[in-house]
Amino acid sequence: xxxxxxxxxxxxLLIVFGGFLILPLLMVVYEGNLADNIRLLLAFAIPxxxxxxxxxxxxxxxKSDTINxxxxxxxxxxxxxxFSAIGALPYVIAIDSSFIDGFFEAMSGFTTxxxxxxxxLDNMPKCVIFWRALTQWIGGLGILTFFLAISSKGVGAxxxxxxxxxxxxxxxxxxxxxxxxxxxxxxxxAFTIVILLGLYISGxxxxxxxxxxxxxxxxxxxxPHDASIEYYxxxxxxxxxxxxxxxxxxxxxxxxxxxxxxxxxxxxPRALFDNKEMRYWWGFIGLFILIIxxxxxxxxxxxxxxxxxxxxxxxxxxxxQVVSIITTTGFGTRDIGSPFFGVAARQLFLVMMVIGGCxxxxxxxxxxxxxxxxVQIIRREVFRLRTPPRAVSAVIIDGKQVDNxxxxxxxGLFFTWIIFLVIGGLCTALLSDHNAIQSFSGMxxxxxxxxxxxxxxxxxxxxxxxIKTVYIIGMLAGRLEILPVLLIFxxxxxxxx
Numbered sequence: 001x002x003x004x005x006x007x008x009x010x011x012x013l014l015i016v017f018g019g020f021l022i023l024p025l026l027m028v029v030y031e032g033n034l035a036d037n038i039r040l041l042l043a044f045a046i047p048x049x050x051x052x053x054x055x056x057x058x059x060x061x062x063k064s065d066t067i068n069x070x071x072x073x074x075x076x077x078x079x080x081x082x083f084s085a086i087g088a089l090p091y092v093i094a095i096d097s098s099f100i101d102g103f104f105e106a107m108s109g110f111t112t113x114x115x116x117x118x119x120x121l122d123n124m125p126k127c128v129i130f131w132r133a134l135t136q137w138i139g140g141l142g143i144l145t146f147f148l149a150i151s152s153k154g155v156g157a158x159x160x161x162x163x164x165x166x167x168x169x170x171x172x173x174x175x176x177x178x179x180x181x182x183x184x185x186x187x188x189x190a191f192t193i194v195i196l197l198g199l200y201i202s203g204x205x206x207x208x209x210x211x212x213x214x215x216x217x218x219x220x221x222x223x224p225h226d227a228s229i230e231y232y233x234x235x236x237x238x239x240x241x242x243x244x245x246x247x248x249x250x251x252x253x254x255x256x257x258x259x260x261x262x263x264x265x266x267x268x269p270r271a272l273f274d275n276k277e278m279r280y281w282w283g284f285i286g287l288f289i290l291i292i293x294x295x296x297x298x299x300x301x302x303x304x305x306x307x308x309x310x311x312x313x314x315x316x317x318x319x320x321q322v323v324s325i326i327t328t329t330g331f332g333t334r335d336i337g338s339p340f341f342g343v344a345a346r347q348l349f350l351v352m353m354v355i356g357g358c359x360x361x362x363x364x365x366x367x368x369x370x371x372x373x374x375v376q377i378i379r380r381e382v383f384r385l386r387t388p389p390r391a392v393s394a395v396i397i398d399g400k401q402v403d404n405x406x407x408x409x410x411x412g413l414f415f416t417w418i419i420f421l422v423i424g425g426l427c428t429a430l431l432s433d434h435n436a437i438q439s440f441s442g443m444x445x446x447x448x449x450x451x452x453x454x455x456x457x458x459x460x461x462x463x464x465x466x467i468k469t470v471y472i473i474g475m476l477a478g479r480l481e482i483l484p485v486l487l488i489f490x491x492x493x494x495x496x497x
Contacts, residue, residue, distance in 0.1 A: 009075050010082065011058025017083055018051035020138060024090070024131040031126065040127055043094035047086045073484035080476055083110055087135055091118075094128050100465055107472050109135030111479035112362060114221030114330035114451025115471065117461045121226050126207060132222045133211035139479070140218030140254065140362040141188055145181055187261050192217050195250040202239040202246060204232070216250035219362045221330030221451040228332040229320075244316060244333060248323050255327030255357035256281070275398050277358055277369040284355060284368065288322045288348055289315075295342045326352040328364035330451025337454045346454070350441060353448040354417070364449025364478050366417060370410045373402055377411070416482050420447050424470050428455075431464040442467070446474035 025044035028037050087110065088102030097105070101117040108115045109132055121129065196213035200206055208224055215222045225231035229247060232240035253261070260278060263271035272278055296314050317334055321341070324331045334340045336349050356365010376395045383393050395402040424443025428434060434442075438454040445453035455463075463471075477485040 010079060011055045013075075013079050014051045014055030014058070014082065014086075017086065018048050018055060020134065021048045021051060021086075021090075023134060024127045027127045027130055040094055040125055043090040044127070044131075046093065047089040050089075051086050070487065073480075073487050076480060077476070077484045077488050080107075080110060080480065084472075087131075090128060090131050094125060100468055101461060104468050104472055105132070106135060107475050108451075109220065109222065110139040111449050111475040112136050112139045112218050112220035112328070112364065113446060113449040113475045113478070114215075115445055115453070115460060115475075116222065116451075116457065117468075119226055119458055119461070121224055122231075129211060129224045130207075133214040133220075133224075136218045136220030136222055137192070137214035140220065141184060145184070183262060184258055187258055187265070188217065191250075191253050191261075195246065195253070198246040198250075199243060202242045203237055204243060212247065213250070216247050216329065216331070217254045217362065219251060219254040219327045219329040219357060219364070219449075221324070223331065226457075230333045233333065241316065244320055247331060248320055251323050251327045251329045251331070254329065255323070255361050255363040257358040257360035259360050260358070276372050280372050281358055281368050284352075285322060285326060288326065288352060289319050291348060292318045292322065292341070292345045295344045296340075299342050321349075322352065325349050325450065325452070326355060326363075326365075327357050327361075328353070328448055328450045330445075332452060336452050337456070346437075349452075350444055353441075353444040353450050356448055366414060369397070370413070372397060373407065373410050374414060376402070377407060413482060416486075417447065420474055420477060420482070424474050427470045428463075428467050431467050442471065443474055446471040447478040449475060449478045 021044055025041065025048065028040045028044065031037065084103055084106040087106035088097075088099060091097040091102035091105055092099055095118070097117070104115075105117050107113075108117075114136070118124070192213050195216055196209045199209040199212055204212070211222070211224050212229075214220070221228075223229065223231070227234060229244060232243050237243065257277065260271050273282070293314060296318065317340065320331070320333050321336060323329075325336070336346065341349075352365075354366055355371055356367055357363020359367045359369040373395060376397065380393045380395055384391070387393070395407055421440065421443050424446065425436075425440035428439035428442050429436065432439065434455055441453035442455050445451060473485065
């Protein structure tokens with residue numbers, strides 16, 4: 001059989017995945033009343049048994065071998081599809097969800113998108129809410145990277161890492177893939193604990209602190225509450241302002257390149273500003289906050305009255321939402337379609353959805369570094385217009401010339417993004433009653449792995465199944481950066497695999 005390499009690796013991944021599913025099952029047991037919670041036990045026991053059984057079966061039937069780049073991309077795409085299919089079962093069994101809605105929710109979780117099919121989160125079983133948060137934490141750095149971190153090193157592991165991680169050539173912090181993954185997961189876990197403790201000390205319940213620490217650092221945005229982070233203000237939490245600032249910091253942790261975190265932790269704070277991507281990153285965030293604040297003060301609404309007393313509140317709400325969108329987290333202290341935000345802000349939110357976080361972060365979008373490369377490409381073309389044809393021109397980032405293959409890849413990715421956005425927008429417009437901006441914003445959100453859009457979240461579950469399917473493909477394409485998803489439709493790629 002030609003594809004035994006795929007099956008062997010998928011078998012190992014499914015066993016690891018089954019281990020993750022044990023955590024919410026233990027929560028059901030911990031909460032007690034097992035006689036009344038048989039349904040919840042089955043909601044996690046069945047996918048655990050299925051995942052482990054299929055995983056061990058694949059390991060027994062197929063032998064191990066090396067893999068190449070094409071095979072790694074196919075494994076990666078198939079893995080995410082299988083994880084989402086099995087990860088959908090808790091929703092189907094526990095809360096009577098349709099399979100497509102459960103599959104959508106699981107894919108939204110693993111890709112850290114954060115679009116939700118469900119309302120009534122405040123009254124949903126805690127084990128299900130925890131599973132939603134856990135899927136995003138797993139998806140932040142990727143379940144394949146976790147598998148590689150705990151498994152023995154094998155030939156082809158670097159291809160698996162490259163298939164799931166963002167495809168820009170980056171220096172590793174230390175030699176060896178295993179050491180790199182250990183550092184990344186160590187930082188990821190440590191930051192999760194820091195955010196959790198900060199939220200808990202600020203008065204958030206332990207359960208909410210765990211869930212929000214998972215979904216802030218992973219830039220996923222799932223919350224245990226329908227009102228998202230605004231819940232803490234409208235519920236009268238004493239330290240809700242502190243909670244919002246802690247989450248701003250947590251989202252920035254997730255949206256920033258983890259190799260920058262490593263350098264800072266090694267005593268190099270200048271890493272936050274000494275490269276082009278980081279300067280663009282802080283520049284974008286500052287510029288977007290400034291423009292939106294200017295619009296708020298120029299076009300006063302009942303929610304944003306002038307006055308010194310509201311300066312901090314307007315700044316905090318604006319900064320929170322800018323950071324939430326550009327890091328592709330999707331938390332909200334105000335709905336991005338609410339009257340608080342003007343027309344300019346709503347347009348900028350769409351721009352932020354395209355830009356996304358830094359390369360090597362948990363954020364989605366095209367990535368800040370690629371935007372910098374596109375800017376340099378434009379500058380190069382302008383330079384060519386005003387210089388002799390023989391003049392040497394190159395795209396330079398941080399003193400290094402960007403390879404032509406990388407330039408082609410970035411340009412192709414950007415063009416493919418546009419195609420996906422058009423297809424998703426048209427599909428939504430044709431099969432729903434939403435207007436042009438709402439229709440396009442849905443695909444912006446899915447492809448950018450963001451969550452919020454201008455379609456009210458209460459209506460997401462009512463979308464046509466075909467729209468949901470297109471968004472599912474968009475979420476996966478955005479998370480894996482399109483190419484691995486396109487490969488599964490190529491007959492030649494399967495023959496090579």
